[in-house]
Amino acid sequence: MTTPNHGAGDNFDWAAAEADVVDLNAARHRRDNPPRPGDTVDDTTATATTAADDTDDDGGTLLVDSAAAQRRPRLTLAALRDAERRPIIPPWLRSRAEFVGNLAYATGLAGHSLGYHLVRLPKYAAKLLVRSPRGFGRVCVGYHRWLWDMEGDPVRHAIVRAAIDRPDEAKMYDRLSTKRDRRVRWRGLVTIGLAAGLLVAVGALLVAAPRIQWSVLAAVVGVLGVIGSPADKPLLDTAVVTAPVPPLTSDIVLRALSVMGIAGINQAIRRDGPKAIAFPAPIARDGKGWRAEVDLPPGVTASDVIEDRARLASGLSRPLGCVWPEGRPDVHPGRLVLWVGDQDMATSKPAPWPLLKATTFNLGKAFPFGTDPRGRPVMIELLYTNVLIGSIPGYGKTAATQLPLVVAALDPYAEIWAFDFKGTGGLDPIERVCARYASGQDDETAEAGLIALRELRKECAKRAATIKRLPKHVCPDNKVTAELARRKGLGLHWLVVALDEVQELFSHPEFGKEAGELAEKIIKLGRALGVILIIATQRPDAKSLPTGVSANAGTRFCLRVMGQLENDMILGTSAYKNGVRATMFTKRDLGLGYLVGSADDAQITKTYYLNGPTVEAIITRAHAAREAAGTLIGHAAGQAPETPAVRRDTLLDDVLAVIPAADAKVWTDTVVDRLTELRPEAYADLTRDQLTAALKPYGITTGQVWGTDPATGKGANRRGIDRQHITDAIAERDRQRRAG
Numbered sequence: 001m002t003t004p005n006h007g008a009g010d011n012f013d014w015a016a017a018e019a020d021v022v023d024l025n026a027a028r029h030r031r032d033n034p035p036r037p038g039d040t041v042d043d044t045t046a047t048a049t050t051a052a053d054d055t056d057d058d059g060g061t062l063l064v065d066s067a068a069a070q071r072r073p074r075l076t077l078a079a080l081r082d083a084e085r086r087p088i089i090p091p092w093l094r095s096r097a098e099f100v101g102n103l104a105y106a107t108g109l110a111g112h113s114l115g116y117h118l119v120r121l122p123k124y125a126a127k128l129l130v131r132s133p134r135g136f137g138r139v140c141v142g143y144h145r146w147l148w149d150m151e152g153d154p155v156r157h158a159i160v161r162a163a164i165d166r167p168d169e170a171k172m173y174d175r176l177s178t179k180r181d182r183r184v185r186w187r188g189l190v191t192i193g194l195a196a197g198l199l200v201a202v203g204a205l206l207v208a209a210p211r212i213q214w215s216v217l218a219a220v221v222g223v224l225g226v227i228g229s230p231a232d233k234p235l236l237d238t239a240v241v242t243a244p245v246p247p248l249t250s251d252i253v254l255r256a257l258s259v260m261g262i263a264g265i266n267q268a269i270r271r272d273g274p275k276a277i278a279f280p281a282p283i284a285r286d287g288k289g290w291r292a293e294v295d296l297p298p299g300v301t302a303s304d305v306i307e308d309r310a311r312l313a314s315g316l317s318r319p320l321g322c323v324w325p326e327g328r329p330d331v332h333p334g335r336l337v338l339w340v341g342d343q344d345m346a347t348s349k350p351a352p353w354p355l356l357k358a359t360t361f362n363l364g365k366a367f368p369f370g371t372d373p374r375g376r377p378v379m380i381e382l383l384y385t386n387v388l389i390g391s392i393p394g395y396g397k398t399a400a401t402q403l404p405l406v407v408a409a410l411d412p413y414a415e416i417w418a419f420d421f422k423g424t425g426g427l428d429p430i431e432r433v434c435a436r437y438a439s440g441q442d443d444e445t446a447e448a449g450l451i452a453l454r455e456l457r458k459e460c461a462k463r464a465a466t467i468k469r470l471p472k473h474v475c476p477d478n479k480v481t482a483e484l485a486r487r488k489g490l491g492l493h494w495l496v497v498a499l500d501e502v503q504e505l506f507s508h509p510e511f512g513k514e515a516g517e518l519a520e521k522i523i524k525l526g527r528a529l530g531v532i533l534i535i536a537t538q539r540p541d542a543k544s545l546p547t548g549v550s551a552n553a554g555t556r557f558c559l560r561v562m563g564q565l566e567n568d569m570i571l572g573t574s575a576y577k578n579g580v581r582a583t584m585f586t587k588r589d590l591g592l593g594y595l596v597g598s599a600d601d602a603q604i605t606k607t608y609y610l611n612g613p614t615v616e617a618i619i620t621r622a623h624a625a626r627e628a629a630g631t632l633i634g635h636a637a638g639q640a641p642e643t644p645a646v647r648r649d650t651l652l653d654d655v656l657a658v659i660p661a662a663d664a665k666v667w668t669d670t671v672v673d674r675l676t677e678l679r680p681e682a683y684a685d686l687t688r689d690q691l692t693a694a695l696k697p698y699g700i701t702t703g704q705v706w707g708t709d710p711a712t713g714k715g716a717n718r719r720g721i722d723r724q725h726i727t728d729a730i731a732e733r734d735r736q737r738r739a740g
């Protein structure tokens with residue numbers, strides 16, 4: 001507020017004082033008369049009061065903008081060009097699945113209603129028969145009133161009463177009576193015509209065929225029965241009882257937002273009334289629910305609302321599973337898209353997976369991963385991406401990991417490696433089509449996973465070299481294309497590698513560090529090389545999920561998690577801040593998560609759920625397709641990982657040669673190094689897993705061995721070979737040779 005200069009005697013600033021009084025009155029008026037819905041606000045007053053609220057340090061008014069500048073901008077060409085265009089065809093008509101779903105629903109409903117009423121036809125006929133005398137009575141009474149123009153009776157009586165005091169009213173009565181007589185006369189003539197017509201019709205009916213007589217009688221009874229029906233007892237019973245779902249209106253949204261206890265919203269509503277919340281688009285039906293776009297008051301972000309979904313649902317008086325708020329940070333942080341479903345998502349019937357009956361599938365195409373709250377399919381493309389899946393235990397990670405694997409299984413040219421480091425058997429149904437497979441919570445499985453990652457790293461190097469060799473016109477973008485992946489002999493087929501419960505591997509005391517480093521390299525390199533890594537974890541923290549891995553995943557799916565850290569580890573930095581919060585999912589939200597990376601915005605997605613027998617059935621078809629295509633390899637074909645033939649004959653003797661009698665047990669890594677030194681031509685590219693696999697047929701397994709690392713001089717426990725096992729195996733082999 002400006003302060004008049006009191007000490008200046010005659011120089012008193014009357015203009016400033018007058019402005020103050022105007023401002024003060026305006027402020028009082030606003031306080032005493034808060035705007036109501038539908039009120040219009042005078043821009044000039046609003047501007048003046050807004051400006052008056054902005055005071056500088058000295059208490060003087062700080063007018064930042066003129067009244068004109070604060071007025072709503074006019075519609076300009078530039079604004080039109082930038083405006084968001086509403087779809088011409090509504091989304092439910094563009095989505096085939098949604099359209100077919102709606103059509104099927106409408107047809108089903110119509111069929112049900114028809115069947116319901118057909119069964120009750122005798123009851124309806126009886127009702128009509130009973131009601132027809134009353135209907136006949138109503139018709140007679142009605143006709144009698146019409147014939148004698150009885151509607152005008154009260155008026156004529158009123159005029160007779162009035163004529164007692166005012167003689168001029170007698171003239172009016174006279175005019176009305178004449179009119180009435182005329183009307184009754186022509187109505188009488190019509191009645192004579194009608195009676196004659198009726199007599200002729202009855203005569204014709206008497207000589208007509210019985211079928212026609214009964215039909216006419218039924219029609220007359222039907223019409224009279226309908227006319228005779230009491231207003232509170234409709235003829236038809238109710239075929240479908242609908243639970244009334246209240247439509248979403250701006251008032252309801254406003255009420256819900258105002259009870260959330262968000263200070264910014266409450267202050268704005270107190271100040272500006274309903275205008276504090278703006279609706280940039282009309283609230284409309286969207287799928288099986290309502291969609292409202294809301295611009296929250298300045299300073300309030302969509303995530304402030306999303307954070308407390310339960311309170312929002314309470315404000316809307318709807319079940320929690322119906323209320324799905326989302327942010328639109330691409331528009332601005334305060335834009336909230338609120339979708340309120342008719343039915344709780346947790347109790348609604350899950351949609352069947354569209355690929356349930358497929359025999360093959362081309363992995364180059366996007367596949368249906370789940371449905372959004374509106375029931376529309378959510379698609380994922382697997383090529384050139386890696387997938388990271390996370391949640392607390394028991395919310396559908398394995399089920400979500402299984403889906404892309406089943407899809408990959410349906411492409412006979414895609415190779416699959418699958419590892420389940422918790423050994424719960426979630427991926428067992430797809431074992432039959434995996435080139436590599438291991439499941440268990442033991443060190444063996446963890447080691448098999450590490451070995452696979454080493455192999456995968458090598459595979460990436462090999463593929464990179466192949467791509468480098470290819471001419472530019474065959475491989476212009478230096479990456480595997482769908483066409484290259486199909487070419488036999490190039491070795492560039494899609495390779496899908498799933499690591500479920502990967503926290504067990506990454507936090508393994510012996511293999512974890514190396515596995516993490518390898519996974520990071522593969523996730524960075526493999527994308528263009530046709531290698532797709534799918535990683536699922538129930539412990540998304542820095543120790544169990546290397547940041548290099550979490551930061552480089554292209555597609556992310558986060559089911560229920562408990563905190564911001566886990567949320568952002570899976571969905572990416574700032575996801576929580578931007579309102580993408582998998583913490584909002586509740587105990588009932590199985591299979592429900594945020595999917596990031598497959599579309600521009602994060603999508604709330606409920607995965608399609610395939611139970612064990614369903615997966616078995618699909619995998620049986622996939623297995624047959626692979627058999628026909630000749631692509632059943634590795635574990636699926638009953639083969640152990642390959643070892644060069646040259647090593648097989650002399651392997652046991654060579655291993656014994658590099659383990660002196662003084663060393664009872666030696667680390668496998670040390671044996672590999674010594675073998676390479678012994679015969680580089682045979683063992684130069686031998687890996688630890690290959691050696692472990694090559695010794696397995698002799699019944700030799702690796703175990704924990706204490707030793708000293710020659711590089712660091714530190715003692716450690718690692719996988720190693722017992723010399724005694726080698727000597728036993730050689731003795732057994734020699735015995736068999738002698739016997740054979």
Ligand SMILES: Nc1ncnc2c1ncn2[C@@H]1O[C@H](COP(=O)(O)OP(=O)(O)OP(=O)(O)O)[C@@H](O)[C@H]1O
Binds near residue numbers: 400
């Ligand atoms: N899309 C879905 N729809 C309905 N139910 C689902 C869905 N996905 C998973 N579930 C249910 O959730 C249960 C747990 O799923 P799953 O085993 O995949 O979870 P998880 O997160 O891998 O668990 P854990 O970490 O304990 O292994 C399943 O048995 C199934 O009943």
